[in-house]
Structures are given as C-alpha cells and as structure tokens.
Amino acid sequence: MKRVILGFIVLVLLVAGTALIPAEHPQGDEEVHLGFEATGLYPVQSVSEIALGTALPKYPGQVTVYKTVDTTVSKDDALKMAEKFGMSEPVEEYETSYVIKGSPYTFEIEKETGYMTYTWYGRWMGSNERDRPEYLPTDEEARKIAETFLTSNDLMPDGAAYSSISHDRGAMLSAEGNETVVADQDTTVLFTGRLSNLSVVGNGIYVTLGGDGDVLRVAKRWRDVEPYKEFAILSPEEAIGELKQTGVVTTVSSPKKAVVDEIKLCYYATPPGTEQPYLKPTYYFHGTMEGENETGTFYQYIPAVPELGKGLY
Amino acid sequence: MRNTDISGYLVRVLFVLLVAGIAVAPVLGEQGTDEESDPGVAAPDEGSAVIVMTSAGPVAVEDLVPPYPPGWEPPRSPAVQGGLYPATAFDPASNTLILHEGWNLVSTPLWLADGHDTMMAIFGGVDTAAHSALRYNGSSSHWEAMGPLDEFRPLEGVWIYANGSYRIPLYLKPAQEQTAATTHLYSGWNVVGFWDVHQACARDMLLPLGSAWATATGYDAGVQDYEVSMVNGGTGSSSDQRLMFPGKAYWVYMTAEEDLIRSYYRSYSYCAEWVGDYHGTQAPLAWADEEAEGFYDTLAGSSSWTGRFINGNDAAMERHWKDPAFGGVDSNYIDNTHLAFFVGHGGTDGFVFGTAADDYNLDYDEARWGNTKTDWIVLGSCNTLNASTCRENWEDAFEGLHSICGFDTIGGTHPDMGWYFADLLMEGKTIWEAWYMATDMYVFPNDGSLRTAILAADIDGDLSTPDCLDDHIYGYGSSINPPGDPPNFQYKTDSCKLEV
DSSP states (O other): OHHHHHHHHHHHHHHHHHHTSOTTSOTTOHHHHSSOOOOSBSOEEOOSEEEEOSOOOOOOSEEEEEEEEOOOOOHHHHHHHHHHTTOOSOEEEOSSEEEEEOSSEEEEEETTTOOEEEEEHHHHHSOOGGGSGGGSOOHHHHHHHHHHHHHHTTOSOTTOEEEEEEEEEEEEEESSSSOEEEEEEEEEEEEEEEETTEEEEEEEEEEEEOGGGOEEEEEEEOOEEEEEEEEEOOOHHHHHHHHHHHOEEOOOSSEEEEEEEEEEEEEEOOOTTSOOSEEOEEEEEEEEEEESSOEEEEEEEEEOOGGGOSOOO | OHHHHHHHHHHHHHHHHHHHHHHHHHHHHHHHHHTSOOSSEEOOOTTSOOEEEETTEEEEGGGOOOOOOTTOOOOSSOOOOBOSSOOOOEETTTTEEEEOSEEEEEOOSSOBOTTSOBHHHHHTTOOOTTOOOEEEETTTTEEEEOOTTOBOOTTBOEEEEESSOEEEEOOBOOGGGOOOEEEEEOSEEEEEEOOSSSOEEHHHHTGGGGGGEEEEEEEETTTTEEBOOEETTOOGGGOTTSEEOTTBEEEEEESSOEEEEEOSOOOEEEEEEEOOOOTTSSOOOTTHHHHHHHHHHHHTTOSSEEEEEEEEGGGSOGGGTSOGGGTOOGGGTGGGSSEEEEESOEETTEEEOSOTTSOSEEEGGGOOBSSSSOOEEEEESTTTTOTTTHHHHHGGGBSSOOEEEEESSOOBOOTTHHHHHHHHHHTTOOHHHHHHHHHHHHOOSOOSOOEEEEEEEESSOOTTOOGGGGOOOTTSSOOOOOOSSOSEEEEEEEEOOSOO
C-alpha cells in the first residue's frame, strides 16, 4: 500500500512539474538551454571577489529573442557572391564547398554554413617583403580601406558595424640566440552584426590588409535569423550575481579579485551549422584580474534570459 | 557483512596494484631496451670523439675519409667544407639534375622513364673533359667506368665530371609506374643515391640500415670537396639529423652488409589523445572527446592515412608523449605516428593529463619529437605556443619534427573543430591554414584576444620561404623535411577573429 501511495505522489509531482513549465518556453530544446553549459574554453575559474570598475549600463526590461534560420548555399549563390569580388572564373564544386580560383585571389564558400573567404594566399600565407610592418596602413587608414572595400563591392551585410582591429604577425625566431625578426604583419578590421540595436557577437565579416593596404583576405561568418518574441532579461546587477556563480575565463592562476571594466548586452551567435535554435540576449563582461602571483584579464558571457535557461546557446 | 566489505576492499586493492603494474611495465620495458648496446657504432657523447667499430678495430670517425675518384684534384682555392646546404643538385619543380663545373656525385631521385634512363640518354651532352663516368663497387672496393648503355638507377650514385655547368631534365616514370628500389650495401664504403624528390635527414633516409651504417658523406660540387660527415647517432655538425638532398649521392660507410630498400608508396599514420575528466585536479574540459574523435574519425576517410590509436581521459598518458631518454615511451606511441593530435589543458610549460599513472604534466623539456617518426604535432591546449616562450621552450623538442600547432593564448574546444580541421587538411589546405581556419571558426566565445599559433622549423633562414610553415599532410600537397636541429623557426599567430 505504501508503495502505491509513494508512486501516486511521484506521479502527481511529475504532472505538476510538467504543468509548471512556462508556455513561452520553446519546446524541444531543453537539452540546449537548461543549466549552464561548459563552453569548451579551457580555463573557467571561480573568483572570490568581483568588483565594479565601471558604471552599470541601463537596458530595457524586455528584449527580443531571435530564431535562427538555416540557409544553404547553391552554386548560383556562390557565383553571385564571387561576382561581387569581380571574379568570373569557373566554379569548382567540392563535397562541402564551392571554390573559384583566380589570380591572385581564391574565393571559397561552404555549402551548409555559408562561411565565405576571399584570399590572396600567396601573400597571406607566406612572409612577403611587401607586408613588413613598416608598409602597413595605420589602424585608422585600415578601417577606412576596409569599409570602402566592403561597401563599394556591396559586401557589407545589413546592420554590420565596425567592431575592432587586430594584428597578427609572422616572425623568424633564431634557435641560437634570442633574436626575433618580425617578418610580416597584417591588420584585420572586423565588422559585426547588430540586432535590436545590440551587437551580435559571432556574426562578423572581416577584412585583412597587408602592406600598402592590399586586401589579403575577407571572411564572413553569419547566422541568419528572424524575430521570435520578447523575453524579460536579467538586470546587470543580477547578471553579476550569475557571473559570480559561473566563474570567468582567465589564465591568471589562483584568481583573487576581478574588476569589471566593461559590461554590455549583446547577442551571441555560434557558427552556422552548430546547434543554436535562438539568439539570446547575453551579458558580456570584461575586466582585469588579480591573482596570487600575477595579474591579467578575464571575460565571460552570461545569458540574460532566465526563462530560456542558462545555456549560452 | 564485514567480511564481505573486507574482501571487496582487498579485491579493489589487488585490482589497483594489477593496473599499476600493467601501467608501469611498458616504461620499464622501454628503459631496458634503451640500455641495450649498439654493436656497430659507439654513439657519440657531446664533445667526445666518435668511434666506429669496424672489423679492423675501432676507428675514429675523422679518419674515415671516403675515396676520391681517380683524376680528382684538390680545389685550387682553399676548400670550405660543405655544411648544411651544399650546392643544389636537383630542382624538384622542373625535375632537373644540376651539374656544377668539376666532379659531381649524383643520383636520380626516382625511377626514370624507359628510353630516358641510360648514361647516354642523360649525360650524352655533357663535356666530361675525357673523364669517364664512374661508379664504386662496394663488393670489390674498386672503381668502374660506366658505359653509355648502363642504366642510371635510383639508390645508386654516379661520379661525373662536367667541364661547365649543366641543367639536365630527368624524365621520371609516372607515379603509377614507380616501384620500390633496392640496393645491397657491403661492409666498408658504398655509394648510395638519395631516394625521393624531397630532402630528408640522413637518419630517415638510412633508417632501413639500422645500426649498420656508420657515416654518410656528401660531395659538395660547389666547393669540389667532401661535406662534413653525418654520423649515425651523431650530434652537432655530425648529426644524423642533417639533411640529405635529392639528386645527390653519398658515401656510406657500413659496419655490416645490409639491403637498403625504399618504397615509393608509403602509408602514413596518426593518433589522437584527449582529456576531459581531470578528476578534480583541473576543471573538466567539455568536448575534448568529441573534438579528438571528430579529427580521428574524419582523417580515417583518407586512403593515405591510418589511425593507430585514440586514447581518452585516463588512457591518455604523459608517457605516450615523453621521450625514452626521460622515462617515456613516445617512440611506441605518438612518435611512432606522423601526426599526433592532443586536446586537453595546457600552459606555457607543457600540457596536462588526467591520470596519476605518470606525472600529470608533459613538460616541454621532456619532449623529443620526430626522432622516431612524428612530423606534426597539434596541441589543442591553451598557451602551449605562447609568443614569448615557445621558441625557447620547444626548440629542443624538434628532432625531425616539422611543426607544432597550438594556442598563443587561451584556446578552446568544440565538437565540430576536430572533424573540420581534418576535413580542411584533406581538402589540401596547409596544416597551418587548416588549424587557424578551424580555430577561427570554433574557438568561442572569446573576447577578441584569443590567438592560435604555429611554430615551424625553418630550414634556410630565409624569411621569404615558408619552409615547414607551408607543409601539407602527406598525400594532399607538398611538405619539406627539416633537419633534426632546425637553425631557426618561423612563428605565426592568427586571431580567432569573429568575435566582439
């Protein structure tokens, strides 16, 4: 008899639990959304003290969540995109991509993800005299060159906005001594998408420039979306509380104190082809970290819609 | 009840001891093997004389000067003995044999097409100033003049005098007609032609001879004298990790008879290890398994590559990556494959395992890769190629290794990164291209400061030539063999860009 009663209680709890699931909750993606997912970044560490080094931003209480839309690239799509780069050579079809080889540029686009690159391999891969650091445009010039290149070729995606500039380098390292010769360097100008007036981290197009401002590479990774519905979001204060529980990404060992110097609300987009049903508003935190014996930086993304769980995507 | 608990405990203890015994056994066995003496060559110690054990007794290697061809005269100007980079004898881009004025010791890198494989067909247009083309008979220790219809065969060396410079096109058999080449080497001096159109270090070229070869000496036609000899097991300028080059032939001193067999078709092998569960010593690493398995399973689709093993969590062990000189068994594991892939935690000092069967960390100074087989290492581990430390930390690990890919900064894992990386390799991307494209795509979320990196052996100190930076995996494009102790390295970073 006791077992029957116990079984009945369990059944009631199960039914009640099911009934309490919010009606707005997207069906079928519990695994994706429930619970904070490890992100695959190596050093997520907890920190005992998190202080604010910047004013808390203000955001509306509700923000639109977007639904991702899968798109596949056809041969015609590839040709049309290549035309924007002025390429009209024959298209080669591979299992996962279309490739158009010109001189000196190669255009490649993946069928399932739409990941697109346009590359001057001879310059970009090797160490070319023309790309020595002294021949690079300034960052300001680089931004103008990149913007002009994308807009004049109708390549700037709708809503894309300037995001950041980074530099990569190639160097010769002597095995005998400590001599390092910087052989080449490039400047990459990144433009990221915007939705509901928030940046979409992960949706981006970048232009890499070499010496004399020559375009060495353009790459675009973009996830198409459509509006889903509005959801209440965490306040920045509440997000900091989540941050304390989640931990931060840092290589500083034995982290003791984090000082947040940037908080912003954004959307987080994973690469097309990966499972991500929705683009959710997410808080981005960045700052400095004091450890036991060293200092450094940290960052972390905290999903902002509690109703959709703690998974980033 | 209590008896049951105790017996269960005892069973567990016995099981642990058994596992520990099994785990330690390979290490002990490997160390035992290392202690076996080499009957042919006394391996040189740094700074001490190299002794070659011949049938006539011990001979210092510096006394082993190969014979000169009849009629050879010392160069008029004081000879500068050839070093790492003697005059080029073969241009692989055009399959052209290059003769320099004076004596040349040359070979064909592969089988020549019928009708284009005789001395007349190849050297008929060369003004030899009345010198005969010569070969050396290792069996009788005599020189023999070659006739116009004698075949110019791979693995054999020919001495030819040129009264000027010549570029002679070689018509190689097509790939499908190329077969293995064999030559029998006798105790004492033999002339051996270099096999292949790409350079390789002496250790690799002469690997089938085991300990039977003592020294190998090339002839630098540019300075008209012998190069510094490469000694089996030698170090420094006599290192057997110095390069041999296509189109050249070498004097090889043998302490025993042996066949040298080189096959045209080779199969290449790879492996992967990953650690996601660190038993609390480190934070668990999500997706390490899927990333490594994705790589392993995808490359298995290549007809040129064979997966040797994939180990995860506690089955992935530090000893598999550590050189026998430091108590490891990498020559039976990762260094017994051409390409090794690791996913797990790491830092500037090395990378981390999850089992205490060995120590947890593979420190950079315990790695000697490529002294058995490995050409490429990919480390999906943070900071292993930190810009400020990687050259100093990892340079000694390059013992034939071409390159290491890793991260300059914090890195990341992703279930799709491994297969995507392997797929790009099989599409013909260079290893560096494939690595940064995969990390560019799948290392997220980040703050825009994350960078992937490569440390690649540089061969000629020339910044305009990418050398090993431009390597493709075998079967999907060109690659270049570095010497065992590269004089320089090329280092490149690439931001994982599509963030923030």
